[in-house]
Amino acid sequence: MRSAEAHLSLLDEDRACVARIRSGDERAFQDLFRTYYDPLCRFVEGLVRRKAVAEELVQSLFLTLWIRRAEWIVRDTLRTYLYATARNHALNHWKRERLFDGYVARSWARRDRASEIRVTANADTRLESEEVEASVRRAIAALPIRYAPVLQLRWEHGLTYAEIARVLELPVKTVETRVGRALRMVRPALEQLRT
Numbered sequence: 667m668r669s670a671e672a673h674l675s676l677l678d679e680d681r682a683c684v685a686r687i688r689s690g691d692e693r694a695f696q697d698l699f700r701t702y703y704d705p706l707c708r709f710v711e712g713l714v715r716r717k718a719v720a721e722e723l724v725q726s727l728f729l730t731l732w733i734r735r736a737e738w739i740v741r742d743t744l745r746t747y748l749y750a751t752a753r754n755h756a757l758n759h760w761k762r763e764r765l766f767d768g769y770v771a772r773s774w775a776r777r778d779r780a781s782e783i784r785v786t787a788n789a790d791t792r793l794e795s796e797e798v799e800a801s802v803r804r805a806i807a808a809l810p811i812r813y814a815p816v817l818q819l820r821w822e823h824g825l826t827y828a829e830i831a832r833v834l835e836l837p838v839k840t841v842e843t844r845v846g847r848a849l850r851m852v853r854p855a856l857e858q859l860r861t
Contacts, residue, residue: 680744688735695735698744699728705823706752712818713756723755742832749825749833753815813848816841 686694703724711720727748731738740747809817815834819825827845831838 676743680740683744684738684740687731688738690735695728695732702745702748703728706748709749709818709823710752710756713753713815714759719759720756723759724752727751727755743829745825746829746832749819749823749829750835753833809848809851813844813851816844817848820845 683694683698687698706724706727707717707720710723711717714720714723731751816830819830819833820827825833827838827841830836830841834841836844
């Protein structure tokens with residue numbers, strides 16, 4: 667967990683970056699884009715299930731940010747701001763495409779979650795590693811829909827519980843609870859791998 671001092675230092679760095687971008691510093695914007703483009707695409711792809719759409723949404727996010735840079739305000743860390751904005755772009759896409767019906771909820775819960783949790787397997791062969799990964803994927807695919815984004819943001823993207831709470835607009839305690847429950851749900855499948 668980050669200390670308050672480190673968090674304040676990060677906020678200062680982020681404010682400086684935002685100020686540079688607001689003043690039209692293309693180099694600062696390019697650095698921000700390079701740092702966050704790929705992780706945001708992976709995150710959004712987990713929400714919309716299509717790589718091309720995810721890339722388009724993230725590109726749109728950065729384009730909008732650049733066009734409206736003069737009025738850009740970031741109240742928290744850049745990372746939290748960008749993930750929350752990416753989530754909102756994905757939600758708006760869903761609304762436009764009328765994807766918030768029961769069909770999408772069910773298909774999203776079943777989608778392939780290969781990249782949502784990194785598994786460190788002490789396997790001697792690639793086959794064993796692939797078996798572990800497949801088992802984890804199946805276990806995560808069986809999770810209820812509300813747990814998937816929490817695990818994705820926590821383990822793939824390395825966000826803290828507080829950051830996840832801000833991105834998903836949930837209380838921190840809810841995030842903690844969902845992570846704990848999700849791990850308890852996934853644990854039996856992982857324990858079967860040991861036998």
